[in-house]
Amino acid sequence: MTKRHTLPITLQLLSLLNTLILVYAWSRSLLGRPLPLGNQQMTWWGLIYWTSATILLLGGPWLANRLxxxxxxxxxxxxxxxxxxxxxxxxxxxxxxxFQPANSGLVSGVAFGLIGGLCMDMPRNLxxxxxxxxTFKSPVVWHKTNWFVGLLLLLASYGMVAIGWLWPVAFPWYLLISVIGILLLAVGYAWYLNHQ
Known part of the structure; x- marks a missing residue:
């Protein structure tokens, strides 16, 4: 007999909000008024990708835990x-x-957000x-450092989407500074936690 888990209220609320926004986008398309993306509109393929990503993000950790x-x-x-x-x-x-396809920071931003979300709760591994x-010396240092880095990656990912559209020439510099800054902060924070 497997142990059943009840979903925390926070996760239930977040899942509900994510689902409602997705339903809103689908209903607009079905009514012939797709979401505007500046001078473009959300396509059916865009909705399919968006829905697939939502399902993967909400179901992927369960599958990862099984494996x-x-x-x-x-x-x-x-x-x-x-x-x-x-x-x-x-x-x-x-x-x-x-969120127009021409945004140079869109793919990088979403990828950094995903990596950040995964880092926040990943157990020690190779x-x-x-x-x-x-971080390998202590599970506490591992968890705190990776949670901190995950949060920084998620916040930087929102900036990547914004900078990629508003100031595309500066995007490579923003990306470089973000990566170097997060790496330095990660090493510094791990050192600090280890020497407390």
Whole structure:
């Protein structure tokens, strides 16, 4: 008999909000008024990609937990991914022009957001997360450092989408500064936690 988990209220609320925004987008398209993306409109393929990403983000941690060698809190990971994705969906409704295919920061931003959401709750392993000697020495240092880095990656990802549209010439510099800054902060924070 497997142990059943009840979904935390926060995850239920985030999932509901993500689903409602997705239903809103689909209903607009079905009524012949697709979401505007500046001078373009959300296509059917765009909706299919968006729906697939939502399902993957909300169901992926459960599947990863089933396949993982070491169990982890997949409900917490799902909550963080759902919160990050809700931020993207709200941005899509508030500033839809940023989500045009011509945005140079869109793919990088979404990828960084996904990586950040996964880092926040990933157990110690040999393939993912901030893997330095200080984080391997202690599970507490591993968790705190990766949670911090995941949050920074998620916040930087929103900036990538914005900068990629508003100031595309500066996007490569923003990306470089973000990566170097997050790496330096990660190493510094892990060192600090290890020497407390």
């Amino acid at each position: 993982a060698l070491e169990p982890f809190d997949y409900l917490r990971m799902t909550t963080h991914l759902a919160a990050g994705w809700l931020g993207y969906q709200i941005l899509l409704l508030v500033v839809p022009v940023w 393939g993912w997360g901030v893997r330095i000697s200080w």
